[in-house]
Amino acid sequence: MAKETGIVSWKALELGITILEPGSAGQLKTGDWRSARAVTNFDTCIRCGRCYIFCPDMVYSRNEQGYYEQNYYYCKGCGICAKECPVDAITMVQEGD
Amino acid sequence: MAKRVGMEVSIAAAEAVALADVDVIAAYPITPQTHVVEHLSELVASGHLDAEFIPVESEHSAMSCCVGSAAAGARTFTSTSSQGYALMAEICYVAASLRLPIVMVTANRALSAPINIWNDHADLMMSRDTGWVQTVAENGQEVVDLIFHAFKVAEDHRVLLPVMVNMDGFILSHMIEPILIPEAEEVRRYLPPYVPKLRLDPEKPVTIGPVGMPDVYTEAKMVHDQVLKGAKDVVVEAWQSFKSQFGREYRCVETYKSEDAETILITMGSISETAMTAIDQLRGAGKKVGLVRIRLWRPFPVEELFDAIKGAKVVAVVDRAMSLNGVCGPVCAEVKSVLYDRGARPYLQNYIAGLGGRDVTVENFIEMADQVAARAQRGDPMGYEIINVRD
Numbered sequence: 001m002a003k004e005t006g007i008v009s010w011k012a013l014e015l016g017i018t019i020l021e022p023g024s025a026g027q028l029k030t031g032d033w034r035s036a037r038a039v040t041n042f043d044t045c046i047r048c049g050r051c052y053i054f055c056p057d058m059v060y061s062r063n064e065q066g067y068y069e070q071n072y073y074y075c076k077g078c079g080i081c082a083k084e085c086p087v088d089a090i091t092m093v094q095e096g097d
Numbered sequence: 098m099a100k101r102v103g104m105e106v107s108i109a110a111a112e113a114v115a116l117a118d119v120d121v122i123a124a125y126p127i128t129p130q131t132h133v134v135e136h137l138s139e140l141v142a143s144g145h146l147d148a149e150f151i152p153v154e155s156e157h158s159a160m161s162c163c164v165g166s167a168a169a170g171a172r173t174f175t176s177t178s179s180q181g182y183a184l185m186a187e188i189c190y191v192a193a194s195l196r197l198p199i200v201m202v203t204a205n206r207a208l209s210a211p212i213n214i215w216n217d218h219a220d221l222m223m224s225r226d227t228g229w230v231q232t233v234a235e236n237g238q239e240v241v242d243l244i245f246h247a248f249k250v251a252e253d254h255r256v257l258l259p260v261m262v263n264m265d266g267f268i269l270s271h272m273i274e275p276i277l278i279p280e281a282e283e284v285r286r287y288l289p290p291y292v293p294k295l296r297l298d299p300e301k302p303v304t305i306g307p308v309g310m311p312d313v314y315t316e317a318k319m320v321h322d323q324v325l326k327g328a329k330d331v332v333v334e335a336w337q338s339f340k341s342q343f344g345r346e347y348r349c350v351e352t353y354k355s356e357d358a359e360t361i362l363i364t365m366g367s368i369s370e371t372a373m374t375a376i377d378q379l380r381g382a383g384k385k386v387g388l389v390r391i392r393l394w395r396p397f398p399v400e401e402l403f404d405a406i407k408g409a410k411v412v413a414v415v416d417r418a419m420s421l422n423g424v425c426g427p428v429c430a431e432v433k434s435v436l437y438d439r440g441a442r443p444y445l446q447n448y449i450a451g452l453g454g455r456d457v458t459v460e461n462f463i464e465m466a467d468q469v470a471a472r473a474q475r476g477d478p479m480g481y482e483i484i485n486v487r488d
Contacts, residue, residue, distance in 0.1 A: 005312065006310075006312070006313060007312050007313070008313075008316070009316070010315075010316035010317075010319040010320045010323075011320070013313075013316055013317065013320050014295075015196050015257060015294055015295050016194065016195040016196035016197070016257075016295070016305060016306075017194070017195075017307065017309060017313070017317050018195075018295055018303050018304065018305050018307075019303060019304035019307050020303050022302045022303075022304075
């Protein structure tokens, strides 16, 4: 199984396309079609964690310093984090810019 | 030893399901299938059959229950007809795509409107592209035998697909016939307990029925198509082992006096016995007419059918369903494709007969055989026509 995409030969599919590994959706790179990505200015960030709470797709995780970092593997560029950030530390940057 | 008993075919079908030792039956009654599930519910209620009988509120729920029960690893049965099939159809695709070895008896009946509870093959044809293995019975004994065969094929790890046994509504379902009912021990030898390859198990969680994005859906259909194609060998193998166990022989395509025939009739289902009587009379009058009957509808027995009809100069295909304003009826469409792909071009006419319980008589078959031969001689345009229409 190509883990990032789930794309395999028809011969390699499990019986009835059953998924045998629990939670394996986490392996799928679901953030490959966003048009804009969330970028945090850590000088402004107050480490409140709202981006982490509001993100619908588990993009944010807390680092050792208490800041919330993005994992673009899952980010679809919805912009909810940027909208919710109380200090406007998050900006949406166009992909390709 | 098997006992020959006079029995209504629906009751015999239910007895066969019980002998197959099913674990779960989820079904909703509908004419003309009702007696099948009614009798099964009696067998469960009286303790003769140790199984769960789930009386559901619709056919959609019936097939949904069957999907769950088969996914849990239980030997599962249901039965329906016509409008019930229409309501169930959504989940029938799911059952096949998820590779769940459910067995269903369909008492074939016309589709509304007008509301009509009698026999034709409209429901059978609606189920055509669901990816189930489908067999079509000619008489009561065959219904019983095809039920055992259906479980054997469905549960084979090379197949793991649902199987539909088609029996003509009323004409078979409500007929009392002498039927050999085998002993439970004989059936057990032919049909050992179901061993699931994969099942729902809390100890080992799996996801059955996930979403399939555009980059996997085509592959999913490819594997389904390949498995269904390969199922033909298993279908034949299971008929061979059936023969050695029970002595009765079944093939994908049956022939009757067709070897030297100039005109061949092609049928499917119970009208084939009427057609054989007509063939006897036609032969008696010195006419070289033969019959080819399709028993295995999916996977379609392309080679077997071609072998059976390749010598014929004139062919009449009798369809008991319509593909309204298509090129021809659904059985005929398959026959034409088989012939075209092999460069064969006999004179071929399609007759639509027996819709909504209209009788198809011996005289009708004689008329069709004579008419198609005359048409061929005149070189009339080929096509389809509905017979027995009141002007």
